[in-house]
Amino acid sequence: MIKMKCVISFGTDGWRSTMDTDFTVQNLAIAAQGIANYLKSHQYDKKGILIGYDTRKNSQLFAEEVAKVFVGNGLKVILTDTDAPIPVVTFGISDKGLDGGVMITASHNPPEYNGIKFIPYYASPALPDVTDPIMDEIEKIWEKPTIKKGALEHVEKVNIKQRYIDHVFNIINGENIKNTGLNVIFDALYGTARTYMPELLKKLGVKMEVRHDYLDPSFGGASPNPSKANLREVSETVLEKGFDLGLACDGDADRLGVIDDKGNFLHANILFALLLEYELSQGKDGDVVRTVGTTHMIDRIAEAHTRTVYETPVGAKYIGQYMREKKLLIGGEESGGMIFREHIAEKDGIFANLKILEMVSYYQKPLSEITADLFKNYGDIKFTLINFPCKEENKEKAMKNIVKILPKTVSGKIVIKTTELDGFKFVLEDGSWLLIRPSGTEPLLRLYGEAGNEKELTAILEEGKILLEQAQK
Known part of the structure; x- marks a missing residue:
């Protein structure tokens, strides 16, 4: 009998596949056992592993399957008591000083997909020196499946929402936002940010209308991606009702989408450039990192402020590595993720959206005018x-x-x-x-x-x- 080739592969950001083909409970258990073997062989098996999951079909079931495998391998397991954004899970790993974590998510992929992402103890996307040995373990198990499972009764349930919200509220400039009287529309795209963003906006005194803030594993028949096409209705509503901004997050809330006061969708390249100029204009010290596929407007802004730009391969893991090791001010990529020094070394669409509000409040101008000023100073792209x-x-x-x-x-x-x-x-x-x-x-x-x-x-x-x-x- 010919053994089928291993279908599990940790790519740019974990393993993703369709649930009707490769991403099954059986294959997920193999991936989980591979991660458990890695954790134990590298002595990351004492402080606990946090498991979170997104709003997709079967995500909670998959998270529980990973938990059972980890328990069976003698690991201390902590499971979020409901779906949670990946930046919140990452924050939880750092906040609790854990050995790492796992997130069940396929991010902004279509609804038929699901995935698994391992987050190391340093609370940032895993680098190849972590994922390669995990894949070595997975391939061994694929050839000769040996999977240990325990009972869910040994799993601790936790809610880290309030800790995260308190942390974000303490590092954002809330007073400026409160005093500006902004009126925004937020589209949760049926994802994990659906309770976080509204609570933070309310806490910051922002008037709001919220859409798609309920569970729908089919994501309304589209991908939970805050793209121009998916935010068309938000754009129309901004114009019809006179909102100052339209905001959105993807399914696991590590990316953002923004509509300005004139109904224009702003590409992630422009958002990154806007926030870099804002941060440096505050007199903040630090350099910047971008991926190879990200706008060179970042370089022009950095040069104007005598800052250094580092370029990495595509992938938040490389941005996170530079942010951690070089203590940079900000990092980003063209796909819609940004990392800030004062926060976690992981993309966070919730926090980035709030930084956009903070920026608009600081300049006391509509976002369309702030963007026009950016192009005037640094050229159009x-x-x-x-x-x-x-x-x-x-x-x-x-x-x-x-x-x-x-x-x-x-x-x-x-x-x-x-x-x-x-x-x-x-x-x-x-x-x-x-x-x-x-x-x-x-x-x-x-x-x-x-x-x-x-x-x-x-x-x-x-x-x-x-x-x-x-x-x-």
Whole structure:
């Protein structure tokens, strides 16, 4: 009998798959046993492991399955008493000084997906030096399944919501927000932020309308992603009712979405740039980190304030690592996650939304005007990410082929710098750039581009498409 290849794989941010194929109770138990083996072999088995879960179908059941495996392996297990945002679980690990944690979530993926993410003791996304040995353990168990399980009666239930809310309230500038009299609409997208954001907004004296703040494992038939398309109704409501802002979080609340007072959806690149300029304008000390696929407006802002910018591969784990090790001021990525020094070393959409409110309150201007000022000072940006289907087994071949056809010019502009930090990035003489990289979580090749206007961006992307086509031959 031929043994099926292991379907479990920890990619950019844990393991995710569809519940009708690979993400089953049986396979999850194997993943949990692999994590338990890792924890015990590295002596992370004394202080306790916190388990949380999102609002997806079966997430609580999956969390309980992981808990049973951990109990069976002699670990002290703490389980959230209801669904919880991943930044809250991460905060709980740090707050309680635990050995680590597990989150059952597929983040912003479609409703048929679920996933598992391991969070180490340092309360930040796990790096390869953690996930690689976990995968080694999982592959051993896959070949010869040996899974220990215990009873849920040995699991401690905990609610860490109030501790988190008190922490956030203590580090946000609440007085400015209270005195501004903001009126916002918040879309919870049926996710884990549905009780946290309204409570914090109320505590901060913000008038609000809340949408989709109830459980719906199908997420209204869409992905719980705070994208422009998913926030169209919020945008329309901002205009119709005169809200100052529209805010949203994704399913596990590590990303944010923002609509300004004119109903415009603001890309995560712009939000990151806005908050970086705001933080540095406060006279705060510290450098910044961004991923290879994030806007270079960050570099222009940092240069104006004589700050250093660090560039990492795509993935919050690398942002978190730099934030922890270098004590940086702020870090972010184009996909909508930001990390702040005064908070946890994990993306937090709830906290980032509150920082947007804090910024608007400080400037005493509508967000649209603050954004216009940013573009006036640092130039406009046009940014696009395009996904191209590519089978997993063909990704490596395509990237190797690009080495043979590296361009010296793109759209008539000289390539002044080529980096291979994560895929291939071509920086052009006018500051625009093109990036081709394989997705770490899906069977895709990703094409990123940034330029000063739409015409230039289109020209750059067209050449990028040609490069991809040649690489896949």
